[in-house]
Amino acid sequence: MRIVIAGGHGKIARILSRHLADRGDDVVGLIRNPDHAADLRAAGAEPVVFDLEKGTADELARIVEGADAVVFAAGAGPGSGAARKDTVDRGGAVLLADAAEAAGVRRYVMVSSMGAGRGGAGIEDEVFAAYQEAKKAADEDLMSRDLEWTVIRPGGLTDEPGTGKVTMAPETGRGTIPREDVARVICAVLDDPASDGVVTEVISGDERIAVALADLTE
Template sequence: MRIVIAGGHGKIALILSRQLAGRGDEVVGLIRNPAHEADVRDARAEPVLLDLETASLDEVAAVLAGADAVVFAAGAGAGSGAARKDTVDRGAAVLLADAAERAGVRRYVMISSMGAATGGEPGMDDVFAAYLDAKKAADDDLMARDLDWTVIRPGGLTDDPGTGTVSVGRPGRGTIPREDVARVVVAALDDPATAGVVTEVVSGPHRVAVALADLTD
């Protein structure tokens, strides 16, 4: 498969690129900073400079042409304000979906966040609330489209080694290694039955493929 990953220099994206390329997939990583090209190549992906905050629909669609799937793994990142939570975590995700429709790419896997089902809540830090609001808006937009979408909402992310085992559905608060989030994305890409599925995911006792299969039964 040819898979385009938005946010190609993020930690999950680089891990995902290695996992996909390691089994023979062709991976393209969209990045906004040319200094990140070497890291993306080291992950065995093809870096493409494309800033989803400023790119046009036609520019993004041209990059997606011929792809089998897109994965949204971008994010404004720590230290960014509420405005960039909206332009990246929502706006870039929506633009990628618009471009996927134009390019005829039906498969779209969204890496979202636990808490995106409700968005920001009273009493939260303003920037974190804006982040969850942006994630909710992006998820809602995607779920309203006629695409083969899957929305994955991980709990707290860690850099611990992956275990290959998770809990999915509505498992409650928890953490999960980024390596295992990438494994869930790979498994979702491999399983057409996950189209139309929204799931939270944290570390747990079930092998990834089995957990997703149980979720889609």
């Protein structure tokens, strides 16, 4: 498969690139900073410089044309304000969906956020509330489209080694998950057409990823 990952220099994206490349997939990682190109190549991905905040859907469509799937794993990142949560976490996701539609790419996997379905309701921290609102809007935009989409909402992210065991459900309750296991879940849903139309939270648990996904989609 040819997979285009938005947010290619993020930790999850680099781990995902390594997993996909190791199994023989052709991986393209979108980066804003050309200085990050070497990191992507080391992970097995082809770096392409594209700014989700400044580029157009037509420009991005030319990059994703011919791909089997796109993955949105971008984010404004820590230290960014509420405005960039909207322009990256919402606007970037919408731009990727526009480009996918224009290029005829049907499969779209969204890396969202636990609790995104509720948006910023009840969250006192202004920036985190804006982040959750951006994720909610991005998810809802994607779910309104005639694409083969899956929305993954991971719990608190850690850099611990992955275990390959998770809990997946529309609502799992609070919990954490290694970034490596999030990447493995993305790999699994890319391979599973039954995950089309699925929205799931995911945290560390006791089921192997393949089993947890099968239980979710049966």
